[in-house]
Amino acid sequence: MELFAGGGGLAIGMEQAGLESILLNEMDKHACATLRHNRPDWNVIEGDIANVDFTQIEEEVDILTGGFPCQAFSYAGKSLGFEDTRGTLFFEMARAIKETQPKVFLAENVRALLTHDDGRTLETIKSVIDELGYELVEPRVLKAIFYKVPQKRERLILVAIRKDLAQKVKFHWPSPYRKVMTLRDAFYAGELYDTDVPESEGQLYPERKREIMEHVPQGGYWRDLSDDLQREYMGGSYFLGGGKTGMARRLSLDEPSLTLTTSPAQKQTERCHPIETRPLQVREYARIQTFPDNWEFKGSKNAAYKQIGNAVPVNMSKALGHSLVRLLNDIESLEQPTTGNA
Ligand SMILES: C[S@@+](CC[C@H](N)C(=O)[O-])C[C@H]1O[C@@H](n2cnc3c(N)ncnc32)[C@H](O)[C@@H]1O
Structure with a gap:
């Protein structure tokens, strides 16, 4: 039960x-x-x-x-x-x-x-x-x-x-x-899955955010941006200092993902796709939580992210x-x- x-x-x-x-x-x-x-x-x-x-x-x-x-x-x-x-x-x-x-x-x-x-x-x-x-x-x-x-x-x-x-x-x-297991195991055919991750729906970044995120390398975060871009992206938080390693974070294929949350693109808990500059798609999210590919999520894509992030x-x-x-x-x-x- x-x-x-x-x-x-x-x-x-x-x-x-x-x-x-x-x-x-x-x-x-x-x-x-x-x-x-x-x-x-x-x-x-x-x-x-x-x-x-x-x-x-x-x-x-x-x-x-x-x-x-x-x-x-x-x-x-x-x-x-x-x-x-x-x-x-x-x-x-x-x-x-x-x-x-x-x-x-x-x-x-x-x-x-x-x-x-x-x-x-x-x-x-x-x-x-x-x-x-x-x-x-x-x-x-x-x-x-x-x-x-x-x-x-x-x-x-x-x-x-x-x-x-x-x-x-x-x-x-x-x-x-x-x-x-790493993100590579989640996204490509191998020990965890027989096929590469299927294409699915997902959120997108607003244009300016995408332009800024382009500059973050795999495994990097806001500190990897130029000082100008750091100031623009972080706004007031720039002056607070501290780690905030979740901000403007891009995941790395060679590491496990950071913990997923109920939304794929929040400012404090960014998890940008390792290679493409966009938030993770629904099926990528599901694989990181090791759901089978044939397990379908009902509701809007945001409802799907929520069900997956909570699991x-x-x-x-x-x-x-x-x-x-x-x-x-x-x-x-x-x-x-x-x-x-x-
Ligand atoms: C952390 S999630 C559970 C995730 C689940 N164990 C899994 O592995 O996918 C908690 C769930 O409790 C549900 N919930 C919260 N309050 C509830 C209530 N009063 N009665 C029934 N369900 C409730 C929420 O809708 C949410 O889906």
């Missing part, structure tokens, strides 16, 4: 690892259209999670997954329990867990959750997980580049096992792949999915009566 499913990054990876989905919830209509178009068999519940009654689910839920958007809890000088987190999206995920009692759940989030509200948000999440009857595996920040993803994305992963099972099994984190990279999700399948197999072997004398 997948919550906050978006355009399906986490869900496809789980499917590729062999898991079957019984329900996906998402409130964005374009993301839902994407899920339904690509997987007509999936049970996509469109709407606010707060309105979903999980007690109606008849199937046994082995695994619940989802990336709840991170929000602050409001404290009144006391530590919070499950009921006190009401009104947040974490509460809704916790409620889904309470109502379906999955054997295991996986929650993904941004690294910043570790330090959000001086660590109090994560502490509250941990104590609610305990209150729900789950044992949390020590959370880890996984780097996508170690899981066949040509992108420097990081995600915080929480895995928890129902307490009646937790003492008998152990979760094994996925092992890193032997090679780091858990498919290959990282698949690696996690394999770890979850292994864990479920271990749980199932405990439940089988032993046969023979061996």
Whole structure:
């Protein structure tokens, strides 16, 4: 069961690892259209999670997954329990867990959750997980580049096992792949894809911005411009100094991409194509997140960029999915009566 499913990054990876989905919830209509178009068999519940009654689910839920958007809890000088987190999206995920009692759940989030509200948000999440009857595996920040993803994305992963099972099994984190993929692997036929990236729609730069970006070399950024162009491009920020290595940034074919955002050409997080002077196209975006080429995104091109930029990279999700399948197999072997004398 997948919550906050978006355009399906986490869900496809789980499917590729062999898991079957019984329900996906998402409130964005374009993301839902994407899920339904690509997987007509999936049970996509469109709407606010707060309105979903999980007690109606008849199937046994082995695994619940989802990336709840991170929000602050409001404290009144006391530590919070499950009921006190009401009104947040974490509460809704916790409620889904309470109502379906999955054997295991996986929650993904941004690294910043570790330090959000001086660590109090994560502490509250941990104590609610305990209150729900789950044992949390020590959370880890996984780097996508170690899981066949040509992108420097990081995600915080929480895995928890129902307490009646937790003492008998152990979760094994996925092992890193032997090679780091680069943008070249994303765009050209090779180990990741059988063909070069297909042509697709994409944003364009305004004329003057394109003229300026022409001067940035692969892997370079605004500091590689002449002083005049730096002043023109940076405006007031020119005088602020500092790194700002995301500004006027052009990606390099020989490195993994920087983390994609929900829009391909924002001033602070520019990711210009390595060779052509334009923002990345939709299918290039999708490949950097390791979506299959035949996974279509519904809605406008901006809706597509958003679904892709929000996703858990498919290959990282698949690696996690394999770890979850292994864990479920271990749980199932405990439940089988032993046969023979061996
Ligand atoms: C970070 S994205 C999830 C991406 C997804 N895990 C993937 O791998 O593609 C978070 C999603 O939560 C959805 N969302 C936010 N609030 C919601 C709510 N109240 N009910 C249902 N979905 C919600 C957003 O529309 C967004 O698509």
